[in-house]
Amino acid sequence: MKSRKPNSFKDNIYRMFLRYAIAPAFIITFAGVIITFLLWGYSEIDMTKKSNEAVKEEIERVMVHYRVALEEIAGQTELVTEPLEQEKQVELFERLYKLSNSLGYRAKLYIFNNEYEPVVKSTGEVPADFVANWGIFRQMNRTPDEMAMKVVTDSENQSAALYFGKTMMEDDTVIGYAVFVLDSSQFRVLLTNVPRQSIISDSFDWIFLANNYALCDNLERIDREYAKSTGYIRCNGKRFYITYSSILENQLYIYSVSDVSSQFSIFKWVGVLVVLLFAIILVFFMKGAEKISIKSTRDIDIIADAFEKVKQGDLNNYISIDSSTEFKTIGESYNLMLDSLKEQIEKNKEMIAHMAFAQIKQLESQINPHFLFNTLENIRVMCKIDVVKADKMIINLSTLLRYSISNAEEDVTVRQDMKITNSYLSILKIRFNTRFQYTVDIDEEIMDCVIPKLLIQPLIENSIKYGFGDKENLKVEIKGYREEDHLIFICKDDGIGIEESVLKELQYTLEQPKNRSTHLGLYNIHKRIHLKYNGDYGIRIQSKQGEGTTLTLKLPAYKREENVKNIDCGR
Numbered sequence: 001m002k003s004r005k006p007n008s009f010k011d012n013i014y015r016m017f018l019r020y021a022i023a024p025a026f027i028i029t030f031a032g033v034i035i036t037f038l039l040w041g042y043s044e045i046d047m048t049k050k051s052n053e054a055v056k057e058e059i060e061r062v063m064v065h066y067r068v069a070l071e072e073i074a075g076q077t078e079l080v081t082e083p084l085e086q087e088k089q090v091e092l093f094e095r096l097y098k099l100s101n102s103l104g105y106r107a108k109l110y111i112f113n114n115e116y117e118p119v120v121k122s123t124g125e126v127p128a129d130f131v132a133n134w135g136i137f138r139q140m141n142r143t144p145d146e147m148a149m150k151v152v153t154d155s156e157n158q159s160a161a162l163y164f165g166k167t168m169m170e171d172d173t174v175i176g177y178a179v180f181v182l183d184s185s186q187f188r189v190l191l192t193n194v195p196r197q198s199i200i201s202d203s204f205d206w207i208f209l210a211n212n213y214a215l216c217d218n219l220e221r222i223d224r225e226y227a228k229s230t231g232y233i234r235c236n237g238k239r240f241y242i243t244y245s246s247i248l249e250n251q252l253y254i255y256s257v258s259d260v261s262s263q264f265s266i267f268k269w270v271g272v273l274v275v276l277l278f279a280i281i282l283v284f285f286m287k288g289a290e291k292i293s294i295k296s297t298r299d300i301d302i303i304a305d306a307f308e309k310v311k312q313g314d315l316n317n318y319i320s321i322d323s324s325t326e327f328k329t330i331g332e333s334y335n336l337m338l339d340s341l342k343e344q345i346e347k348n349k350e351m352i353a354h355m356a357f358a359q360i361k362q363l364e365s366q367i368n369p370h371f372l373f374n375t376l377e378n379i380r381v382m383c384k385i386d387v388v389k390a391d392k393m394i395i396n397l398s399t400l401l402r403y404s405i406s407n408a409e410e411d412v413t414v415r416q417d418m419k420i421t422n423s424y425l426s427i428l429k430i431r432f433n434t435r436f437q438y439t440v441d442i443d444e445e446i447m448d449c450v451i452p453k454l455l456i457q458p459l460i461e462n463s464i465k466y467g468f469g470d471k472e473n474l475k476v477e478i479k480g481y482r483e484e485d486h487l488i489f490i491c492k493d494d495g496i497g498i499e500e501s502v503l504k505e506l507q508y509t510l511e512q513p514k515n516r517s518t519h520l521g522l523y524n525i526h527k528r529i530h531l532k533y534n535g536d537y538g539i540r541i542q543s544k545q546g547e548g549t550t551l552t553l554k555l556p557a558y559k560r561e562e563n564v565k566n567i568d569c570g571r
Contacts (some may be wrong), residue, residue, distance in 0.1 A: 008070070026278050034275060037267050048243050051196035052256035057256060058190055059200065060247040062105050066164070066180050067147060069099055073111070073178045074166040079115045079120060080176035089120065095121070108181040108254050114174050121526040127152075127181065136163040140177055144169060149251045151206035160184045160220075161209050184209040199255040199280075201227075212257045216451050220254065232260070239264050244464050292475065306334060315342050378431045396423040401454070413560065414480065414487075421456040421478075422548070428464065435473050436464075442480035449487055450560045452528055458521035459491035459551045466502075467495025467551055482557055486537075489553040498543040506541055522551070529555065 034263035060320035073079070073092075080543035092109075100106040116132040129135055129152045139148035144167040153160045187209050191198050205221045215226045216233055226233055230243045238261040246253050301321055309317045315338055321331035375397055382390030403420045418440070428436055438460075458475060467474045479490045498506070510526045526539045533556055543549035 001309055009506065029274055029278070030271075033267070036301065037241075039261060040267075044241055044260060044263070045243075046519050048196050048241055048256045048258045049197065051194040052243055052245055052254055054194050055190065055198050055200070055256065056245045056247060056254045059187070059252065062103050062182075063248055063252065065181070066107055067098060069096070070147065070164065070178055070180055070524060073109070074168050077168055077170045077175055079111055080168060081170070084119060092120065093122070094367050105182065105186045108183075110179045110181065111168075112177040112179070113178055119176065124294075127161075129161075130179075136165050136179060137177060140165050140167045141174070142363055144174060147248070147251075149202055149248065151202045151204075151208045153206065159565055160206075160208050162202075168410045197257045197259070199257065201255070203251050203253070205253075208252075212259075214240070215242070215255075215257065216260075228253070237261075292544060303330060303334065310338070310341075315345075367523075373430065375427055378427075382430070393427055393430055396427050399423045400427070400457075411450045411560070412453040413447065414442065416452055417451060417453055417456055418442055418447075418480075420454070421460070424457045424460065428460070432474075435468075437473065437475040438478065439476075440478045441479070443482065444481050446480055446487055446557070448559060449482075449557050451487065451555055452532060455553060455555075456489060456491070456530075458525050459489070459553065461521050463491055463493035463495065463549060466498050466543075467493040471496055471497035485557055487497050487555040487557045489555075491553075493550075494548040497545040497547055498541075499545060503541065503543050510541075511540060525553070 014419070042529065078086075079092075096107070096109055108122040110118060110122065110126060110130065112441060113119055114128070114131070116137060118126050118130075131137070134150065136148055136150045139150055142148075147164055147166050148162040149162065152163055153161055161184060163179060164182075165177055168176035168178055169525045184240070187200075188211075196310055197210075199210040199212060199215065200208045201222050204457060205224065205227050207216060207220055207222060208214065213536050215223050217223045223235075226235065228244060231241070233240050235241055237260060241258040241260055244253055244255045247327060268395075297343065302321060306317050308317050318335050319330050319331050354474040368561065375393065377388050379393050379397070381391060400420060400423050422440070425438055429438070436495065456478065463476045464474070477490075477492045477495050479488075479492075481488055506522065509523055520542070522539055529538045535556065537554050537556065540552045540554070542552070543550070
């Protein structure tokens with residue numbers, strides 16, 4: 001997975017200002033507005049419910065007392081079955097008068113016989129709404145055992161009255177009707193004493209009393225859309241909170257209404273104003289935060305740039321910072337670090353050069369003792385059978401040994417190294433006679449190129465070691481040529497090849513920093529090249545059992561007098 005590039009310190013400071021300054025202020029302000037809105041909403045709901053409870057308690061108190069009185073009157077069947085004496089009528093009205101005074105609300109009483117003729121009446125005239133088997137009479141006839149209730153409106157006087165009555169029964173027969181009439185005007189004071197608007201209606205949504213007509217329809221009823229609703233509603237472009245309760249077995253409903261349009265509008269504009277204000281603040285703050293972050297991190301940028309240049313190898317980029325004591329100390333410490341680092345690098349270079357030279361000399365001196373032993377043994381035998389060849393072997397061996405242990409030169413020309421290699425090949429030829437054949441093909445154009453000494457001989461030695469096996473004859477081909485800016489040497493044999501496991505071990509050993517195996521010759525060459533040169537140089541091994549082995553040596557091409565890489569050799 002691709003790693004995300006880290007933000008700069010300047011960007012982090014900038015974002016920190018936005019995250020810990022503007023964002024919290026914005027959140028706190030909006031949270032304050034929302035909390036205020038919620039608290040106001042809770043207060044509005046609580047106040048509306050309390051207003052509803054107050055109106056309900058008062059209406060219920062009045063209606064319960066009048067209901068009890070109505071039940072008592074409906075039980076006095078003699079009021080319609082016998083002639084009503086003056087004294088009896090006076091007593092009835094006195095009781096009604098006392099009840100009205102105690103309740104604070106005056107109700108008119110009407111008693112009718114079963115022919116709908118008035119027997120007792122509180123006023124001189126009977127209201128025109130008392131129509132035979134209609135209105136309140138119809139309700140009482142439908143439910144003779146229950147109290148009937150109906151709201152009757154007077155469109156001319158723009159008032160309403162609450163009719164509630166009870167049938168007068170005798171032996172399951174209707175003998176009359178007792179009806180109380182409460183005028184709505186008496187309760188207007190009640191509605192002005194509560195902090196919220198109220199609507200009182202019967203079970204058919206006819207309005208008995210109201211001081212809010214926004215929720216009413218054209219028939220003086222509460223709109224069916226809002227009837228028996230609780231919560232926030234929208235009506236005629238305004239917002240209201242409405243709640244309701246009922247009394248007398250759901251025969252009368254009390255609604256309390258709060259007009260919250262202005263509050264909603266205020267909170268809406270407050271929200272818009274807050275957003276607009278914070279947008280303006282954010283624009284100015286972002287500009288200010290950017291300037292502050294640039295100014296605050298200027299010294300950090302100087303230090304970061306300085307370290308980046310050190311990373312790229314520039315150790316002469318000193319810095320001077322005087323903005324604050326802390327950054328001045330950092331700047332001075334950085335400059336001291338550069339001086340110390342350059343001094344240490346020079347020491348390390350000198351140390352590495354000495355170590356590399358010593359290690360190369362050690363690697364150069366490692367001649368295969370088996371080769372030396374076998375050669376001496378062959379000289380001993382030759383001294384008895386062929387003195388001339390023995391003498392030649394001694395000369396070639398002494399030349400090879402003198403060349404390997406000489407400290408005069410570390411680098412030689414290809415021509416010089418091939419001269420020593422020919423001495424080595426001559427020893428092998430005398431030793432193996434016709435069993436060993438070789439060819440040497442080195443381009444003349446690379447003969448004056450410089451290489452580390454004793455590079456070719458270990459390649460041939462490796463072919464002899466792994467090539468013969470159980471074969472009678474072995475042929476080795478040695479080639480050298482130039483390829484672009486590189487020298488390529490190839491040692492190829494037609495021997496038995498290298499087993500796959502041994503080949504893998506050889507290839508693995510060449511890539512290790514230390515040689516923990518017995519394969520010294522090739523590892524020494526590869527290690528010397530890695531110590532001496534930078535780049536893709538060294539030995540590559542290819543082998544297949546039964547077909548032979550190919551060793552490829554790659555080196556940079558340069559002349560002794562130039563002593564630099566990639567110089568044309570012989571062109």
